[in-house]
Amino acid sequence: MKNLIYSGLLVVLLGCATEPTVTTPAPEPSANALLAPARMSKAELTRIGTDLAKQEGYQLAQFQEPRFEWDPRERLWTVWFLRKPPVVTGGYFTIRVHDNSGDAHFLHKE
Numbered sequence: 001m002k003n004l005i006y007s008g009l010l011v012v013l014l015g016c017a018t019e020p021t022v023t024t025p026a027p028e029p030s031a032n033a034l035l036a037p038a039r040m041s042k043a044e045l046t047r048i049g050t051d052l053a054k055q056e057g058y059q060l061a062q063f064q065e066p067r068f069e070w071d072p073r074e075r076l077w078t079v080w081f082l083r084k085p086p087v088v089t090g091g092y093f094t095i096r097v098h099d100n101s102g103d104a105h106f107l108h109k110e
Contacts, residue, residue, distance in 0.1 A: 035072040039099050042068055048104050049079040049095045056106070058093065075099040078107060 049066055061085055071079040076096055083091035092106040 038070050038075075038077070040077065040097065040102065045077055045079050045097055047068070048097055048102060049081065052095055052104050052106070053081060053093070055067070056109070070099075 001039050026074070045068060046066055051062055052062060059079070060081070063081045064084055069076070069078040069080070070076075075096060079095045079097060080096075081093050090110055093109050096107045097104045
């Protein structure tokens with residue numbers, strides 16, 4: 001009889017027990033997700049880069065199409081102009097362009 005009472009009490013207690021609610025906080029957005037996308041297009045960057053290069057006297061027919069690198073934290077573009085083969089040591093120049101303003105300057109010259 002004692003076992004029956006304990007069994008009944010155990011059923012009542014287990015039936016009333018609730019699982020603890022576990023809440024998982026929402027994940028923090030990554031730093032890159034918080035950064036706005038680039039404003040300038042590659043066409044705009046090409047125009048800015050070629051204009052600056054021509055002002056410095058570069059013969060762009062001797063260079064490949066520009067390559068682009070985007071830094072979302074600094075909001076800066078790097079525009080790479082590599083010489084066509086055969087490539088000599090130092091056969092490139094780079095231009096840094098600020099995405100918000102379009103201001104450009106040489107980062108590296110041949």
